[in-house]
Amino acid sequence: MARRLHFPPDPIRKAAVVGSLSPSRLISPFFVLIWSTGFVVARYGLPYAEPLTFLSMRFAGVLVVLAPFAAAAGIVWPGWRQRLHMAVAGVLLQAGYLAGVWIAIHLGMAAGLAALVVGLQPLLTAVAGRWMGEPPSGRQWAGLVLGFVGVALVVGNRIGTQGLTWQALAFAVAALLSITAGTVYQRRFCPGVDLRAGLLLQFGASLAVVLPAAWLFETMVVQWTWALAGAWAWSVFALSIGAICLLFLLIRRGAATRVASLMYLTPAVTALMAWAAFGEPLTATMVAGMALSAFAVAWAQGKR
Template identity: 45%
Template sequence: MSDSPETTVWLRAMPVVFVLIWSTGFIVARYGMPYAPPFSFLLVRYICSILCFLPWIVLTRVAWPRDRAQWLHLSVTGILMHAGYLGGVWAAVKSGMGSGLSALIVGIQPVLTAIWLSWSLRGSGQPGVTPRQWGGLLLGFAGLLMVVWHKLTMGSALDHVTPVNMAFAIGALFSITVGTLYQKRFVQPCDVRSANTVQLLAAAVLTLPLAWLEPETMQWNLQLVGAMAWSVLGLTLGGSSLLYILIQRGAAASVTSLMYMVPPTTAIMAWVLFGETITVLTLAGTALTALGVSLVVRPARA
């Protein structure tokens, strides 16, 4: 049975909505980071998100995963895509790495995904990453580099690179890459609400001891409350749920290529909200990134 026109419109809009929501993550970090250590903030975010999902699941009688294997697979993806990715990015920035460099490191994800797909599908007879998609991935990364270049050359990003924050950033990169591939391979179709809850439970369990070890405490104020509210309602209930759906419905290389659009979109948001400088190089990089992503996600001709 074909999708209704309303469903078709929503499916086409879903990637755009995801990029817009996911891009606000760096904006939230700017608001909340000065008042909360990273793992404590994320632990509260996970718990609040779970408390939002649970009544929704009960009221709508959503089914939970059918067997222990699916609980395990969802837990693994939760640890990788929530605790590993978010924890790594936030910890890297908190420990002094500039947002430009952290965005560039994590931005390598689509290329790593494509390399893995090309290697894993060789000789299987299944379609891998096409030459057109490879070209789009490389264009997208070039555009990403142009977008963050001014942040990399201002000095602050490179002056505070240490083995510790570099390890956090690289850990985040591999967590989101492996998590995306793992979910596409092992996680069976499941209601996004119950699936997200299982993922968040696993992430919270791993994050709890890390938050307990942090010497800082959360300094609650209106700014931190606002950052937390959007992190829960927008980023987790909205963004993470959309990412789960996109991975289930699409090819891994196409889904991860959308991540290229996050830094350019964030740069535009920071220009609007904070008056951050947006250069001709940023605009050119944004256009190049959009072109690259379009080449990756464009369906192959029959």
């Protein structure tokens, strides 16, 4: 009778398979897809509610949804210093970033231009990486620059300067600075915090900032329609809970520069969504930009 031969598993092949199926690689596509819907939601929601008013409703909805689950789960809350760090990161990642983008679009800035301005985030995060002890390599710098060129190709023919004001540009730049600072701050000062506690702290702090601002500067009049209700529900469950949880996980698992480089894919995916949902044109130049952005992200996230 023939004797079977048993060979030990190849450790190199096993490591390659495990690496190719790492959680970050599995999470990243879902994060990009969900995050890219932000501009589409703005297009649906802004006609029926002012920016800060809508964001107040969004943040309040997240708190109402998460609070009962957090209470039932008996989560362990961090210390007061850690709570303060989470609140600061939340105001930067949520209130500052979202308010800046939504107000800029509300003031007449084209969505393509807003996406291009915010698309500078990976470059700023790479610079800030030196402060975090995560200096980008030459390969990552090349990928970041190529990624920005790809973003410019995607949104370049959609930029409209008519009606563009310095106020709108200032809010877009403020959004860029806010999300960059929030990404770096959370990576440095908020490691290992329970996701449920982190979300409650961050959205609570953001609501405490946005709601008074809405009361002071807006009418807070809301026209409830099916479009607004759908935009609100998607903003609460998919964007504010789903996408932010994925962002937290990515920030924990990867260097800030690699996480930020994923943002280069957002304008390209948003362009595809706008083409499918609203019939916006999709040119050969835009397709080339999408391909370049995808290559740049893969390059920036490669080995040093």
